[in-house]
Amino acid sequence: MRHDLFFDVAHLLAGGLVLMSFLMLYQDRLYALINVFAGHAIVLTLSVAWQAYVQDAPHLYVTAFIALGFKAIIIPIALHRIVERLGIHREIETVLNIGLTMLGGIGLVALSVVVMLRVAPGGDPLAREDLAFALSVVLLGLLMMVSRRNAVSQVIGFMSLENGLILAATGAKGMPLVVEISVAFSVLIAFIVIGIFLFRIRERFDTVDIQALDSFRGEIE
Amino acid sequence: MSFAWFNPIVAILAIPAGAAILLTLLPGYRLTSRLNVLASFLTFVSALALFVTERHSSQFFLIDDVNIGFVTLTTFVAFTTSVFSASYIGHELETGRLTPTYLRFYHAMYQALMFAMNLALVANNIGLMWVAIEMATLTTVLMVGIYRTPAALEAAWKYFILGSVGIALALFGTILVYVAARATVGEGLDAMQWTTLVAHASSFDSALLNVAFVFLLLGYGTKVGLAPLHAWLPDAHAEGPTPISAVLSGLLLNVALYALLRFKLMLATNTGAIATGSLMVAMGLLSLIFASFMLYRRRDIKRLFAYSSIEHMGIITFAFGMGGPLANFAALLHMTMHSLTKSAIFFGIGHVAQIKGTQKIADIRGLTETHPILGWGLLLGVVAIAGLPPLGIFMSEFLVVTSTFAREPALAVLLVFGILLALGALFLRANGVAFGEPCGSRAPSGASYTPMYAHLALVAMAGIYLPPPIVAWFQHVARLLG
Numbered sequence: 001m002r003h004d005l006f007f008d009v010a011h012l013l014a015g016g017l018v019l020m021s022f023l024m025l026y027q028d029r030l031y032a033l034i035n036v037f038a039g040h041a042i043v044l045t046l047s048v049a050w051q052a053y054v055q056d057a058p059h060l061y062v063t064a065f066i067a068l069g070f071k072a073i074i075i076p077i078a079l080h081r082i083v084e085r086l087g088i089h090r091e092i093e094t095v096l097n098i099g100l101t102m103l104g105g106i107g108l109v110a111l112s113v114v115v116m117l118r119v120a121p122g123g124d125p126l127a128r129e130d131l132a133f134a135l136s137v138v139l140l141g142l143l144m145m146v147s148r149r150n151a152v153s154q155v156i157g158f159m160s161l162e163n164g165l166i167l168a169a170t171g172a173k174g175m176p177l178v179v180e181i182s183v184a185f186s187v188l189i190a191f192i193v194i195g196i197f198l199f200r201i202r203e204r205f206d207t208v209d210i211q212a213l214d215s216f217r218g219e220i221e
Numbered sequence: 222m223s224f225a226w227f228n229p230i231v232a233i234l235a236i237p238a239g240a241a242i243l244l245t246l247l248p249g250y251r252l253t254s255r256l257n258v259l260a261s262f263l264t265f266v267s268a269l270a271l272f273v274t275e276r277h278s279s280q281f282f283l284i285d286d287v288n289i290g291f292v293t294l295t296t297f298v299a300f301t302t303s304v305f306s307a308s309y310i311g312h313e314l315e316t317g318r319l320t321p322t323y324l325r326f327y328h329a330m331y332q333a334l335m336f337a338m339n340l341a342l343v344a345n346n347i348g349l350m351w352v353a354i355e356m357a358t359l360t361t362v363l364m365v366g367i368y369r370t371p372a373a374l375e376a377a378w379k380y381f382i383l384g385s386v387g388i389a390l391a392l393f394g395t396i397l398v399y400v401a402a403r404a405t406v407g408e409g410l411d412a413m414q415w416t417t418l419v420a421h422a423s424s425f426d427s428a429l430l431n432v433a434f435v436f437l438l439l440g441y442g443t444k445v446g447l448a449p450l451h452a453w454l455p456d457a458h459a460e461g462p463t464p465i466s467a468v469l470s471g472l473l474l475n476v477a478l479y480a481l482l483r484f485k486l487m488l489a490t491n492t493g494a495i496a497t498g499s500l501m502v503a504m505g506l507l508s509l510i511f512a513s514f515m516l517y518r519r520r521d522i523k524r525l526f527a528y529s530s531i532e533h534m535g536i537i538t539f540a541f542g543m544g545g546p547l548a549n550f551a552a553l554l555h556m557t558m559h560s561l562t563k564s565a566i567f568f569g570i571g572h573v574a575q576i577k578g579t580q581k582i583a584d585i586r587g588l589t590e591t592h593p594i595l596g597w598g599l600l601l602g603v604v605a606i607a608g609l610p611p612l613g614i615f616m617s618e619f620l621v622v623t624s625t626f627a628r629e630p631a632l633a634v635l636l637v638f639g640i641l642l643a644l645g646a647l648f649l650r651a652n653g654v655a656f657g658e659p660c661g662s663r664a665p666s667g668a669s670y671t672p673m674y675a676h677l678a679l680v681a682m683a684g685i686y687l688p689p690p691i692v693a694w695f696q697h698v699a700r701l702l703g
Contacts, residue, residue: 151378162389169392174412
C-alpha cells in the first residue's frame with residue numbers, strides 16, 4: 001500500500017515537471033516565462049525532496065534545498081532585474097510558431113516515453129518511468145533553446161534542461177552525492193558565466209537578441 | 222631509488238591547481254609567463270614519472286597503460302604551448318589587446334584547463350570524468366571570449382551553449398550507465414567506478430547501455446567536434462587567443478575522444494550491446510568529408526585550420542571505430558601526430574597574424590620571402606598536416622587507409638576521397654600564403670620559433686623512423702583498446 005503511494009506521488013511530481021516544461025514553451029512574455037521557470041524549480045524541489053524521503057537519503061535534501069533557494073528564488077529575481085535593466089520585457093520573438101513548437105514538444109515526449117519504456121523491461125519501474133519523464137524534460141529544454149532567439153529565454157531553456165538532469169540523477173537510486181553537488185555547482189558556474197556574457201552583450205550591442213550577434217560572424221566574403 | 226614521497230598522480234593535478242591559484246595572485250607579465258612555463262614543465266616531468274610508477278587504480282583515480290600516453294601527450298603539448306604563449310602574450314600586451322588584469326586571468330585559466338584535462342584523463346569515476354570535462358569546457362569558454370570583441374563574444378556564447386548542451390547529454394548518458402550498473406554492482410560509488418564497470422559490463426542490461434552510448438556519443442562527440450555537432454569549433458578557434466586554439470585542437474578534442482573510447486571499451490564487453498564502432502565510423506567519415514569540402518570556402522586562416530582539425534578528428538574517430546590492433550595503432554599514432562602538427566601550425570599562425578595584423582588569408586601572402594623562417598616552417602606544417610610523405614601524418618594516414626582497404630574497401634574509397642579533397646584545399650591556400658606576391662607588414666618578428674620547429678622535428682622524425690620502444694608501446698595500447 002505504502003509503496004503505491006510512494007510510486008504515485010513520485011509520478012505526479014515528475015509528470016508535473018513535464019507539464020511545467022510545456023507551460024514554458026508557449027510563454028511569449030519574458031516575465032511570465034521567468035515565473036513559470038520558478039514554478040518549474042519548485043516542482044523539482046518537491047520531487048527531489050520526495051525522493052529523499054522515499055529513498056531515505058538525507059543528502060538529497062541538500063539537492064532539494066539548492067533547487068529551491070538557487071533556482072526558484074535567486075535566479076528568477078536576478079533575471080527579473082536583468083530584464084528590467086535591459087528593457088526587454090515586451091514580446092519574445094520565437095523562431096517557430098507556438099503551435100508547431102507544442103506539436104514538436106508532444107512528439108519529443110512520445111519519443112522519450114517510447115525509448116525509455118522499451119529499454120530495461122526487467123528494471124525497476126519507478127526508475128524507468130522516472131527516466132522517461134526526465135528525458136522528456138531534457139528534450140523540451142533543448143527544444144526551447146533552439147526555438148528562441150532571445151538570450152534570456154535560451155538561458156531559461158538551458159536551466160530547465162538541467163532540471164531534467166537532476167530529476168534523472170535523483171531518480172537513479174543511490175547515485176553518489178559527488179555528482180549531484182557538482183551538477184548544482186556547475187549550474188551556478190554556468191549562470192555566472194552567462195550573466196557576465198549577458199552584460200557584455202548588452203554593453204557592446206544594446207541588445208540581447210542572438211540574431212544581432214549572427215551578423216558579426218567572421219566569415220564575411 | 223625510492224620515490225615513496227613523490228606521487229605523480231597527485232603531482233600532475235596539484236601542480237596546475239596550485240599554479241592556477243598562484244597566477245591569479247601574482248602581478249607582472251615577465252614573472253607570471255615564466256611561472257606558467259615552469260608549472261607546465263613540472264607537470265610534464267611528473268607525467269613522465271608515471272611510466273616508472275606502479276599501475277594504480279583507486280576509488281577515484283586510475284593509471285593504466287592507456288591513459289599514460291594521453292597524459293604525456295597532453296602535458297607535453299601544454300608545456301610547448303606555454304613557451305609559445307609567453308612570446309605571443311607579450312606581443313598582445315604591447316598592442317593593448319590584453320590588459321594586465323586579463324593576463325592574470327588568462328594564465329590562471331590556462332593552468333585550470335590543464336588541471337581539468339589531467340583530471341579527466343586519470344579519473345576512474347565516470348561522474349568525476351564528466352565534471353572534469355565540464356570544467357575544461359568552462360575554462361576554454363572564458364578564454365575564447367577574452368578579447369571581448371563582438372566576434373569573440375559571439376564565438377564564446379555559441380561555444381558555451383553548444384558545449385553545455387553536449388555536456389548535458391553526456392551527463393544523461395552517464396546517469397543511464399549508472400542505472401544499468403546499479404542492478405548488478407549495487408548502489409553507491411562502485412557503480413560509477415570505471416574499473417568495476419568494465420569488469421561487470423557483460424552482465425548489464427544491453428538496451429539501457431545502447432541508449433546510454435547514443436547520448437554519450439552525441440554529448441562527448443560535440444566536444445570532439447564531430448559533424449554535425451561541430452558548429453562551435455571554427456568560431457572558438459578563430460576568435461580566441463592563438464595558444465588556446467593550439468590547446469583546443471591539440472588536446473581538448475583528444476580528451477573528449479578519450480572519454481568516448483572508455484565507454485566504447487565498456488560496451489565492447491557486453492555481447493548484447495550495439496556495435497559502437499560502426500556509429501563512430503559513420504560520424505568520423507561524415508566529419509572528414511564535410512570538413513574537407515568546407516576547407517575550400519575558408520577566408521580566415523585560423524578557421525581554415527579549425528576545419529582541418531574537424532577533418533583529422535574525423536579520421537581518428539573513424540580509425541578507432543574500425544577497431545582491431547592495426548586500426549587502433551594507426552588512430553593512436555594519428556592522434557599524436559595531429560596534436561603535434563596542428564599545434565605547431567597554430568604557433569606559426571599566431572606569429573603571422575601578429576606581424577600582419579590580420580587573419581585573412583588574402584592579406585597574408587609571400588611569407589617565404591618576407592619571413593623565411595616563419596614561412597617555411599608554416600609550409601612544412603601544412604605539408605605535414607596534408608599528409609605528404611615522409612612526415613608522420615603520412616605514415617598514420619597510410620596505415621588507416623591500408624587497414625581499411627583490407628577490411629572494408631568501400632569505406633576506404635570514401636576515406637581516400639576525403640583526404641585528397643582536404644589536401645587540394647590546403648595546397649590551394651598554402652600556395653598563396655607561402656609564395657604569393659608579398660604584401661602587408663615586413664617587420665621582423667622577435668618571436669621564438671623553437672616550439673614550432675621542435676614539434677615539426679618530432680613529426681618528421683616519426684615519419685622517417687619511429688623508435689622500436691615507442692612502436693611496441695603503441696601496439697600494446699592498441700591491443701588494450703580492442
